[in-house]
Amino acid sequence: MSIGIKVLERPIAQTSYVRATLKGMALTLKHLLDPDKVTIQYPEQKWPLSPRWRGTHRMLTTEDGKAKCVACGLCPTVCPSNCIKLVPGEDENGNRYPLVFEIDEFRCIFCGYCQEVCPEEAIHVGRHYENSEYSREGFVYDLERLMSQTHPVCEMWDPADPKGE
Amino acid sequence: MITALLQAAQISTSANGLEHLPPPASGGFWFLMTVIKMLVIFTIYMVGVMMVIWAERRICAFIQDRRGPNRVGPHGLLQSVADGVKNIMKEETYPGQAYLPLFILAPVMSFMPALITWAVLPYAAPWDSKWGTIDMALAPLPIGFIYILAIASLGVYGIVLAGWSSNNKYALLGGLRSSAQMISYEISMGMSIIPVLILAGNVSLSRIVSQQAGWGLHWNVINCTIAFIVFIVAAFAETNRVPFDLPEAESELIAGYHAEYSAMKFSMFFIAEYANVMTASALMSTLFFGGWDIPFTLWDNAAPHTLLKTLLTFGFFWVKILFFVFVFIWVRWTLPRFRYDQLMALGWKIMLPIALAYIVVVAAATLALENFGIHPASWQFAVAMLVINLVLAALLFGVLDRGRLISPAYSRLDRRDLAKLRSARVERVHYEPAPGVTHGGAD
Numbered sequence: 205m206s207i208g209i210k211v212l213e214r215p216i217a218q219t220s221y222v223r224a225t226l227k228g229m230a231l232t233l234k235h236l237l238d239p240d241k242v243t244i245q246y247p248e249q250k251w252p253l254s255p256r257w258r259g260t261h262r263m264l265t266t267e268d269g270k271a272k273c274v275a276c277g278l279c280p281t282v283c284p285s286n287c288i289k290l291v292p293g294e295d296e297n298g299n300r301y302p303l304v305f306e307i308d309e310f311r312c313i314f315c316g317y318c319q320e321v322c323p324e325e326a327i328h329v330g331r332h333y334e335n336s337e338y339s340r341e342g343f344v345y346d347l348e349r350l351m352s353q354t355h356p357v358c359e360m361w362d363p364a365d366p367k368g369e
Numbered sequence: 370m371i372t373a374l375l376q377a378a379q380i381s382t383s384a385n386g387l388e389h390l391p392p393p394a395s396g397g398f399w400f401l402m403t404v405i406k407m408l409v410i411f412t413i414y415m416v417g418v419m420m421v422i423w424a425e426r427r428i429c430a431f432i433q434d435r436r437g438p439n440r441v442g443p444h445g446l447l448q449s450v451a452d453g454v455k456n457i458m459k460e461e462t463y464p465g466q467a468y469l470p471l472f473i474l475a476p477v478m479s480f481m482p483a484l485i486t487w488a489v490l491p492y493a494a495p496w497d498s499k500w501g502t503i504d505m506a507l508a509p510l511p512i513g514f515i516y517i518l519a520i521a522s523l524g525v526y527g528i529v530l531a532g533w534s535s536n537n538k539y540a541l542l543g544g545l546r547s548s549a550q551m552i553s554y555e556i557s558m559g560m561s562i563i564p565v566l567i568l569a570g571n572v573s574l575s576r577i578v579s580q581q582a583g584w585g586l587h588w589n590v591i592n593c594t595i596a597f598i599v600f601i602v603a604a605f606a607e608t609n610r611v612p613f614d615l616p617e618a619e620s621e622l623i624a625g626y627h628a629e630y631s632a633m634k635f636s637m638f639f640i641a642e643y644a645n646v647m648t649a650s651a652l653m654s655t656l657f658f659g660g661w662d663i664p665f666t667l668w669d670n671a672a673p674h675t676l677l678k679t680l681l682t683f684g685f686f687w688v689k690i691l692f693f694v695f696v697f698i699w700v701r702w703t704l705p706r707f708r709y710d711q712l713m714a715l716g717w718k719i720m721l722p723i724a725l726a727y728i729v730v731v732a733a734a735t736l737a738l739e740n741f742g743i744h745p746a747s748w749q750f751a752v753a754m755l756v757i758n759l760v761l762a763a764l765l766f767g768v769l770d771r772g773r774l775i776s777p778a779y780s781r782l783d784r785r786d787l788a789k790l791r792s793a794r795v796e797r798v799h800y801e802p803a804p805g806v807t808h809g810g811a812d
Contacts, residue, residue: 222770228703232432236699243436 255359258314258329261307262357263350271351272326275302279318279327287311288318305347309335319360328357398500406507410487413687414647419449421643425698432702452636459632464535467629471534476630476637479527482520483644489513490651491575493661493683497674505661505679506575513574514566517652518559521607524645525551528609528616528626531638535629543625546709547616550606553716554613558603560724564593564731565656568745578660585664586751590657594758595727595765597657599720601696604649606716608642610697612704615712650693654686661686723765730761 244251253259264272275292287310293303319328332355337343423438423446430437438445463469490513493505510516525548532544568589569577581587590597606613617625627638654660661682668678707715734757735745743749 220770222766225704229699232699232703235434236428236431238434240434241431241436242434245436 253331253333255331257331257333258316258358259332260309260330260335260353260355261312261318261345261350262328262330262332262353262355263305263347264326264328264357265351271302271305271347272324273302273305273322273347274324274326275300275305276323278321278323282317282321284315284317285311285313302347305350307345307350309343309345310340316358316360319358330355330357332356395501398498399503402503403507406505410492410507414484414487414644417647417687418640418643419453420446421647421694422449422452422639424694425643425701428695428698429702432699456633456636461634462631464537464629466536468534468536471530472629473634475527475531475534476634476641477527478530479524480637480641480644482523482527483641483648486517486520486648487651489516489574490655491578491660492651492686493679495674496676496679498676502674504575505683509573509575511573514562514572514577517574521558522551522555524607527638527641531630532616532626535626537629539622539624540626540628543616543618543622543628546618546622547609547626550609550613550615550712550716553713554603554606554720557599557716557720557724558607560721560728561596561599561603562656563724563728564596565589567728567731567735568592574655574660578655578662580745581659582662583667585659585662586748587746588657588659588662588664591751591758592754593657593727593731594755595723595761596731597653598762598765599724599727600657601653602715602720604653605697605700606712608645608649608697610642610646611701612707613712614706615709618706646694646697647690650690650697651686653693654689658689719769727761730757 266272275290277290277292280286280288280290287308289304289306289308290302291304292300294300314329316329322328327350330353332353335343426448427437427439427445438448441447441451463472488507489510491504491506491509495505496503506513528547528551529544532540532542532547535541565577566572569580571577577589581589609616615625616622617627619625622628627635630638663682663685731754734754738750738753739745743753
C-alpha cells in the first residue's frame with residue numbers, strides 16, 4: 205500500500221516577492237492615513253470603568269457629616285486579607301461609632317466583601333484606581349481620608365434597591 | 370599633481386554648462402561664504418537628523434495605529450531633544466574586557482562618513498552674487514562621485530570595530546554580518562551608478578546634476594530606472610535598515626554590534642543610522658532625481674542665478690530628501706528581515722548581475738541612439754530610454770520575480786526529486802497502541 209506525498213505547487217502570487225512587498229506597503233500606507241487610532245491618551249482620556257469595578261475604598265457619611273459606620277465589626281470579620289482595623293466606641297446616647305477605622309490598601313485584595321457585608325451601606329469599594337503615595341504608610345487610609353474620597357462607588361447590586369429587599 | 374587636479378577642475382567647470390557665469394568668487398568673500406555654507410548645512414543636517422528620528426517614531430506609530438511621541442513640545446517635536454538630554458546625563462558603562470580605544474572610536478567612525486559625504490553634494494543652484502559666483506556645494510570636487518564611493522566604504526568600519534572591540538560574541542557576530550553585507554552590496558551599489566556616469570560623461574556631481582536639468586524628463590530615474598532600483602535596494606542594505614538589518618537583528622543577536630554601548634555612545638550609533646538614511650536619500654535625489662532641479666520648469670536652470678533661485682532649489686532638494694526618508698521609514702515598518710542566505714543570494718546572484726548587465730544595456734543604447742543622431746540631451750533620447758526601461762522592468766518583475774528573486778523557506782523542488790518523491794512507495798508500519806492507551810472519538 206502506498207501513501208501519496210503532497211508537494212505544494214504554490215501559485216505565483218505566493219512566491220512573488222515584489223508583489224508581496226507592494227501589497228504590504230499598500231496596507232501600511234492605509235493604516236498610516238487612517239485617522240482612527242487605538243491609543244487612549246491616558247491623563248486626558250480614560251477608559252470607562254465597569255459599574256462593578258472594585259477599587260479604593262470610600263466611607264459614606266450621613267447628612268450631618270458623620271460616618272455611617274456603627275462599628276458593628278462585620279467588615280474586619282469578613283475581610284479575607286485582614287486589612288481593616290476597627291476600634292469601636294460609644295457616645296453618651298449609646299450609639300456606637302468607630303474610634304479607629306483604618307484600611308491598609310496594600311493588604312487589601314479588593315474582593316468587596318466589606319461593602320457586601322456592611323448593614324449600614326457605610327464602607328464601599330470605589331470605581332477608582334489612581335493610587336500613588338510616597339511611602340508605604342500613606343497607603344493606610346484612616347477614617348478621615350476614607351470619608352473625604354469623592355469617587356463613585358461600586359454598584360454591586362441594583363442602586364434602585366440598595367438593601368436588596 | 371596639483372596642476373593635474375587644477376586641470377581636472379577646469380575641465381569640469383567648462384563641461385558643466387555654466388560657462389556663462391561670472392568667474393567664481395575669490396578671497397575674503399569666498400571664505401566667508403564657505404564658513405556660512407558649512408554652518409548652515411551642518412545645522413540643518415543635525416536638526417534634520419533629530420526631526421527624522423521623531424518622524425520615524427511618529428510614522429511607525431501611525432502605521433501601527435498608535436499615536437507615537439506627542440507630549441514633548443507641539444506634536445512631540447522636541448522628543449529627540451529630551452532623549453538627547455537624557456542620554457548625555459546617563460552613565461557610560463564600559464565592558465571590562467573591551468578594547469577601549471577602538472570601543473570609543475567606533476561610534477565616531479560610524480557617524481563621520483555620513484556627515485562628510487555632504488561636503489561634495491551640490492544642494493542648490495549656484496548663486497550669481499555681486500562679488501562672483503558661489504557654488505552651492507561645500508567642496509565642489511571634480512571627482513565628487515569617487516569621493517562618495519570612498520567615503521561610503523568607510524561606513525562599515527564603525528560597525529565592525531564596535532562589534533570587535535566590545536568583546537561580546539553577539540556584537541562580534543553583528544559586526545561580521547555587517548561587514549559581509551555592506552561589502553556585498555557596495556559592489557552592486559557602485560555598479561548601479563555607472564550608467565549614470567555613462568550618461569553624464571563625468572564623475573563630477575555638479576555635472577551629473579546639470580545633465581539632469583530641464584523639464585524633469587532627463588532625470589536619471591527615467592534614463593536608468595533599473596539602476597535606480599538596484600541603487601535603492603543597495604542603499605537600504607548600506608544603511609543597515611530593515612529588511613537588511615541583520616547586523617542588529619535583535620531576535621538573534623540581542624542588539625548586534627551596539628549591544629555593549631550605553632548612553633551617548635549608543636545614541637551616536639542611533640544618530641549615525643539616521644544620518645546615513647539622510648545621506649542615502651540625498652545621494653538618491655542627486656544621482657537619480659535631478660539633485661536641486663525643479664521639475665516641469667526651465668526657470669530654475671536659466672541665466673540670472675539669483676539668491677531666490679538658490680533658496681528655492683535648496684528647498685526643493687530637501688523636499689526630495691524628505692520624500693526618500695519617508696520611503697525608508699515606510700519600507701522599514703512594512704517588511705520583515707531577510708534570512709542570511711537570502712541576503713547573500715540577493716546581493717551576489719541577483720543585484721550584481723542585473724547591475725552589470727544594465728551597464729551594457731545603457732552603454733549599447735547610448736551608442737546606438739547617438740549613431741542615429743539622437744543626442745543624450747534631446748527629449749527623443751529620454752523617451753527611447755524610458756521605453757527600454759519599461760520593457761526591462763516588466764521583464765525583471767514579470768519573469769524573474771517568480772519565487773526566484775528570493776528563495777522561499779521551503780525552496781523549490783527539482784523536477785527529478787519531485788518525480789522520485791511521487792513514485793515513492795512507503796510500507797505502512799504496523800502500529801500497536803500501548804496497553805491502557807485508548808483512542809477517543811471515531812477510533
